[in-house]
Amino acid sequence: MLLQRFRFLRSVASLTTRAFSLGPVSLQGKAPDMSEGNAHLLVSNVRNRLREIVGASTNWRDHQQALADRLSLSNQLAGSQDELPVRRMKDSYIEVHLPLGTDPTLREKYLNYHKGVRFGRILEDLDSLAVLICYSHTHNKALQRSPLSIVTALVDKIDMRKQVIHPDCDIKFTGHVTWVGKTSIEAKMHMSQYHDGAYTPVLDATFVMVARDPENKRAAFVNPLKPEGPEEEELFQQGEINKTRRIELSTASLLKVAPTAEERKIVHSLFLNTLDTKTVSFRSRVLPPNSVWMEDAKVKGLEICHPQERNIFNRIFGGFLMRKAYELGWANACAYGGCRPNLVAVDDILFQKPVEIGSLLLLSSQVCYTEGNYIQVRVHTEVLDPLTRHHNTTNVFHFTFVTDKDVPNIVPQSYGESMLYLDGKRHFNQTLESQ
Secondary structure (H helix, E strand, O other): OOHHHHHHHHOHHHHHHOOOOOOOOOOOOOHHHOOOOOOOOHHHHHHHHHHHHOOOOOHHHHHHHHHHHHHHHHHHOOHHHHHOOOOHHHHOOOOEEEOOOOOOOHHHHHHHOOOOEOHHHHHHHHHHHHHHHHHHOOOOOOOOOOOOOEEEEEEEEEEEEEOOOOOOOOOEEEEEEEEOOOOOOEEEEEEEEEEEOEEEEEEEEEEEEEEEEOOOOOOOOOOEOOOOOOHHHHHHHHHHHHHHHHHHHOOOOOOOOOOOHHHHHHHHHHHHEEEEEOOOOOOOOOOOOEEEEEEHHHHEEEEOHHHHHHHOOOEEEEHHHHHHHHHHHHHHHHEEEEHOOOOEEEEEEEEEEOOOOOOEEEEEEEEEEOOEEEEEEEEEEEOOOOOOOEEEEEHHHHHHHEOOOOOOOOEEEOOHHHHHHHHHHHHHHHHHHHO
């Protein structure tokens, strides 16, 4: 049903996708809709289009002045949501192409060692597309530049529908707004790839974006959304359900409340399984067979945040953070399982604070839960201030991987590790329920 919805929106919003084009290229094996004469918005043009919408400069020296010029746009913000015209879902529909089968040079950027596609690059593309979708929803023809600063608040879910992404076949992204609050927007995206004569689904993604003022300091109102027909009503209601679920999960967070009775039994069982039966001591612990201590299942990394990775608002691009976190998490799962893991889902990526240019970004990946041939990985990122030595959390990422063979059991030792274990189990169970 979702695919049918995207096809319908594509037909009614063709003018949107015709607004931008890159010169057609002819290469054997590309998708029919990438044939010569068809004009499409390409992934390579999305970020350029975003710069045009907000008036950002591609030159680092001019970037600060461009941001300063945006301050004058504050008077164009709506005083309430009622002042803004109602939008339809088809108003924000966008189709974007990634011509991997057409452009060999582009293919090199996405190719990984295993002759597949670097999924971290796909995460960058999804993040940029989600922002453009939201700007399409809030577009005002009377304004030359948008006064809104739209940024990623949360990656609610990315579900993989196909494990193999071919590096030499064209990819198509489609998406539109499915739910709107006062200042927040939910955008759903679908990715498919042309292979063996047809497009097949690869993934479905749900992003939550927030609108801010030109200085990105306070919330700003966005256009309301009016669903048309039962299918759009269902999508909109699902957005309401997603919002309620996120609130419930936040309320029940193990950082706020104690584990449930069942979870406490799990933790105590793990503790009993690691006690040394030869001694009568709570401190003497023994690692069970085919197990790994959680302390020994970590991988860490450091990134210096250069201007090259900045977004249109002069901060580090959220897609870059996702790519780095994913690649570290994948490496962690690969080392832990002893074989190449495949991504099953990305779940609940929270953007708590922006990352400034010049920051020292610390990334820490932890295998926090395992079950059979599944590996649940949590990646925590924080910014280090070298002068004060203070650490501030910026993002938390959750990835679910699967391997071709069963993996060792992860075993926590401390209470804190036990909470990580339970949190990983919760995310893993949510992923399986949605499959």
